[in-house]
Amino acid sequence: MDAVKVxxxxxxxxxxxxxxxxxxxxxxxxxxxxRGIRIIQAAARDYDAEAINGLDQIDVTDDAFAVVNNPEIExxxxxxxxxxxxxxxxxxxxxxxKHVVTANKxxxxxxxxxxxxxxxxxxxxxxxxxxxxxxxxxxxxxxxGLAANQIEWVAGIINGTGNFILSEMRDKxxxxxxxxxxxxxxxxxxxxxxxxVEGIDAAHKLTILSSIAFGIPxxxxxTYTEGITRIDRQDVAFASELGYRIKHLGIAHKxxxxxxxxxxxxxxxxxxLLANVDGVMNAVLVKGDAVGPTLYYGAxxxxxxxxxxxxxxxxxxxxxxxTDPENRVxxxxxxxxxxxxxPILGMEDVETAYYLRMQVADxxxxxxxxxxxxxxxxxxxxxxxxxxxxxxxxxxxxxxxxHEVLERQMNQAIKRIEALAAVTAxxxxxxxxxxDG
Amino acid sequence: MDAVKVxxxxxxxxxxxxxxxxxxxxxxxxxxxxRGIRIIQAAARDYDAEAINGLDQIDVTDDAFAVVNNPEIExxxxxxxxxxxxxxxxxxxxxxxKHVVTANKxxxxxxxxxxxxxxxxxxxxxxxxxxxxxxxxxxxxxxxGLAANQIEWVAGIINGTGNFILSEMRDKxxxxxxxxxxxxxxxxxxxxxxxxVEGIDAAHKLTILSSIAFGIPxxxxxTYTEGITRIDRQDVAFASELGYRIKHLGIAHKxxxxxxxxxxxxxxxxxxLLANVDGVMNAVLVKGDAVGPTLYYGAxxxxxxxxxxxxxxxxxxxxxxxTDPENRVxxxxxxxxxxxxxPILGMEDVETAYYLRMQVADxxxxxxxxxxxxxxxxxxxxxxxxxxxxxxxxxxxxxxxxHEVLERQMNQAIKRIEALAAVTAxxxxxxxxxxDG
Numbered sequence: 030m031d032a033v034k035v036x037x038x039x040x041x042x043x044x045x046x047x048x049x050x051x052x053x054x055x056x057x058x059x060x061x062x063x064r065g066i067r068i069i070q071a072a073a074r075d076y077d078a079e080a081i082n083g084l085d086q087i088d089v090t091d092d093a094f095a096v097v098n099n100p101e102i103e104x105x106x107x108x109x110x111x112x113x114x115x116x117x118x119x120x121x122x123x124x125x126x127k128h129v130v131t132a133n134k135x136x137x138x139x140x141x142x143x144x145x146x147x148x149x150x151x152x153x154x155x156x157x158x159x160x161x162x163x164x165x166x167x168x169x170x171x172x173x174g175l176a177a178n179q180i181e182w183v184a185g186i187i188n189g190t191g192n193f194i195l196s197e198m199r200d201k202x203x204x205x206x207x208x209x210x211x212x213x214x215x216x217x218x219x220x221x222x223x224x225x226v227e228g229i230d231a232a233h234k235l236t237i238l239s240s241i242a243f244g245i246p247x248x249x250x251x252t253y254t255e256g257i258t259r260i261d262r263q264d265v266a267f268a269s270e271l272g273y274r275i276k277h278l279g280i281a282h283k284x285x286x287x288x289x290x291x292x293x294x295x296x297x298x299x300x301x302l303l304a305n306v307d308g309v310m311n312a313v314l315v316k317g318d319a320v321g322p323t324l325y326y327g328a329x330x331x332x333x334x335x336x337x338x339x340x341x342x343x344x345x346x347x348x349x350x351x352t353d354p355e356n357r358v359x360x361x362x363x364x365x366x367x368x369x370x371x372p373i374l375g376m377e378d379v380e381t382a383y384y385l386r387m388q389v390a391d392x393x394x395x396x397x398x399x400x401x402x403x404x405x406x407x408x409x410x411x412x413x414x415x416x417x418x419x420x421x422x423x424x425x426x427x428x429x430x431x432h433e434v435l436e437r438q439m440n441q442a443i444k445r446i447e448a449l450a451a452v453t454a455x456x457x458x459x460x461x462x463x464x465d466g
Numbered sequence: 467m468d469a470v471k472v473x474x475x476x477x478x479x480x481x482x483x484x485x486x487x488x489x490x491x492x493x494x495x496x497x498x499x500x501r502g503i504r505i506i507q508a509a510a511r512d513y514d515a516e517a518i519n520g521l522d523q524i525d526v527t528d529d530a531f532a533v534v535n536n537p538e539i540e541x542x543x544x545x546x547x548x549x550x551x552x553x554x555x556x557x558x559x560x561x562x563x564k565h566v567v568t569a570n571k572x573x574x575x576x577x578x579x580x581x582x583x584x585x586x587x588x589x590x591x592x593x594x595x596x597x598x599x600x601x602x603x604x605x606x607x608x609x610x611g612l613a614a615n616q617i618e619w620v621a622g623i624i625n626g627t628g629n630f631i632l633s634e635m636r637d638k639x640x641x642x643x644x645x646x647x648x649x650x651x652x653x654x655x656x657x658x659x660x661x662x663v664e665g666i667d668a669a670h671k672l673t674i675l676s677s678i679a680f681g682i683p684x685x686x687x688x689t690y691t692e693g694i695t696r697i698d699r700q701d702v703a704f705a706s707e708l709g710y711r712i713k714h715l716g717i718a719h720k721x722x723x724x725x726x727x728x729x730x731x732x733x734x735x736x737x738x739l740l741a742n743v744d745g746v747m748n749a750v751l752v753k754g755d756a757v758g759p760t761l762y763y764g765a766x767x768x769x770x771x772x773x774x775x776x777x778x779x780x781x782x783x784x785x786x787x788x789t790d791p792e793n794r795v796x797x798x799x800x801x802x803x804x805x806x807x808x809p810i811l812g813m814e815d816v817e818t819a820y821y822l823r824m825q826v827a828d829x830x831x832x833x834x835x836x837x838x839x840x841x842x843x844x845x846x847x848x849x850x851x852x853x854x855x856x857x858x859x860x861x862x863x864x865x866x867x868x869h870e871v872l873e874r875q876m877n878q879a880i881k882r883i884e885a886l887a888a889v890t891a892x893x894x895x896x897x898x899x900x901x902d903g
């Protein structure tokens with residue numbers, strides 16, 4: 030059979046990697062797919078021609094719309110990133126009856142509902158495996174591999190930059206700013222690291238994971254997002270002493286009251302595999318009612334790992350070219366008319382355990398006052414550690430681990446604690462998850 | 467659309483779990499698949515009716531051939547296990563134009579080539595996700611999720627019983643026989659534990675993983691198989707001291723000379739995630755040239771975890787019912803006419819590093835003799851530890867870690883070492899892998 034003709038938007042890190050993988054592994058991929066996959070046209074302004082093998086077989090233009098309007102092309106790969114013009118290009122490709130493969134999580138998280146509806150109407154597929162956790166086939170695992178399950182929760186390390194920073198802070202006792210600067214020098218973090226360290230990138234990915242896990246529309250605006258910029262190396266060290274690691278997790282959880290979607294620093298027990306995922310690696314833990322916990326680990330970013338997912342999606346699309354659209358795997362795992370309107374819970378309605386650190390004057394009765402406030406709020410304490418003040422210092426650090434409590438109650442208790450005269454700094458609060466059921 | 471009509475062979479642990487999952491999650495599964503999945507007939511002799519929900523909707527017969535010959539049934543689920551009559555039933559179902567889903571690794575490893583050829587001729591699918599690593603969607607991950615990659619190697623903990631035993635030996639310093647007896651009492655190990663502890667079950671699964679990773683026919687008879695029955699708790703403890711864990715791994719490795727397929731106890735660095743997979747859990751580490759290392763973790767056995775994979779396969783088959791057979795995912799990942807005849811290497815042609823333990827008389831010059839033999843065989847030593855003899859004992863234990871060497875050379879060196887007068891017991895040898903590239 031003839032090779033499938035593909036158009037590529039973007040020849041940057043991932044675009045270049047995609048051309049390289051398709052060129053190097055052409056034989057292996059064709060032996061699997063039963064058809065060759067040939068990029069015939071690519072759109073890019075700036076690119077490093079030296080770093081890309083096989084570019085001589087590709088017509089390179091600077092007009093992205095020329096690619097999506099090219100009648101020869103059956104599948105468009107969008108690797109430009111960002112919202113615009115990616116959105117317009119993807120919608121135009123769909124309008125032209127072309128299938129789309131994209132690595133653009135921001136686009137899917139923000140405009141996925143519109144894009145999938147358009148694709149549905151045209152009977153084409155929009156594939157986005159590369160958008161979440163890079164080379165790890167996590168979309169496929171949840172959407173197809175765990176299709177028998179009611180998914181109970183998903184918890185993932187889905188931003189490599191943030192995980193690198195937290196890993197270094199723990200392993201070497203370094204400060205956040207110091208490691209961030211190194212990550213930027215190494216190319217792990219962007220010049221503007223906001224998307225990574227403030228959790229926005231993770232929230233895009235979590236929004237997508239929540240939808241395919243629970244069959245709900247994409248609702249990025251309802252995802253709670255808290256970054257790691259205020260994590261102090263003291264807390265990393267104290268957590269370690271207590272047998273926990275601090276990870277920046279994306280957590281989606283189905284409860285009786287609704288769906289939780291939240292990205293925040295989280296203490297997890299050090300014995301969990303997820304706690305031992307270090308450096309820039311990603312991992313996603315998924316709990317299904319039949320299968321129990323399953324974990325998926327690998328490179329969450331980078332040229333060829335991301336290209337691996339892009340090309341796998343292209344192979345899937347090629348295989349489905351002759352399938353009735355109704356029989357294809359639905360974009361959000363559930364049939365489009367079967368999505369549910371389960372409410373998304375606000376953060377005050379979420380129940381978690383907590384790590385608390387308080388800086389208090391080293392005087393009689395403070396502990397009694399604090400524990401009284403917690404008892405009044407029905408917050409039970411699992412562990413308390415008081416750290417000796419440094420010589421000449423009159424301040425001590427008080428570390429507490431609590432049992433599960435509604436965030437609303439915790440907020441009220443913290444407000445009362447901070448009002449105590451002996452409490453000399455804002456209370457540090459980090460959520461804690463056992464991830465054991 | 468009408469529900470798909472399914473026939474089930476076997477109502478044991480996994481068969482019962484499959485009925486339970488399909489009954490409990492019917493709504494969720496239909497919302498995903500776009501069609502209901504209904505087991506209309508099941509064949510079983512002995513079963514626990516009390517433990518299975520939804521049995522009242524199923525016609526239960528004791529004649530398995532009645533199910534595979536039932537003209538109403540489109541998909542047959544084979545959960546009887548063993549070679550016969552499973553083989554005859556599966557072939558008859560295929561002959562009747564039915565798709566087959568099976569959890570039977572022994573059947574696929576031994577008779578898969580015949581079964582897939584028959585299925586290919588009839589244009590039907592035989593799905594076997596549940597055969598390897600239970601609920602972990604590892605077949606799907608390798609066959610579809612990593613389709614862009616040249617797979618370099620696969621290393622997996624793919625027998626939960628063996629992993630439970632080794633985990634207990636390490637955590638509690640217990641002996642093999644003692645833990646095996648407990649595993650049998652807990653129902654993790656069969657009354658006849660041979661398949662598990664001698665590595666035969668793992669070899670079945672590794673045979674399947676090798677084929678889908680490298681595109682080679684199933685060749686169970688060429689898989690090297692070594693069990694864990696001779697692992698001494700001393701070696702588990704010494705490995706720990708050196709920063710390693712002993713795991714019973716299935717390893718498939720593509721080299722310039724051919725394919726290695728081997729199941730044996732293996733020292734791996736304790737920092738690897740795979741080293742921290744404990745108890746009855748399974749995990750498979752897969753290295754692709756584009757994606758790098760990826761790991762898949764979950765329950766490798768049990769009623770509902772295995773049912774999770776069975777039902778996911780049924781959903782996949784349902785989705786592919788209207789697909790041209792040529793466009794379906796090939797049974798062994800590569801198109802049937804594209805399988806390769808790469809040679810399978812004999813164990814003597816495999817290169818690994820080694821852990822060696824020697825029991826030697828505590829006298830002058832022994833170390834010089836042994837290291838001379840190793841040097842003559844071009845085996846370089848990475849670490850040596852001599853264990854103090856117990857008081858009054860004249861024997862010492864000598865532990866060595868070597869660099870990589872051909873097994874043939876190591877065998878010759880060991881023979882020469884064992885011939886030394888001062889060496890008073892057979893040399894203990896456990897292979898070692900870094901799993902870092």
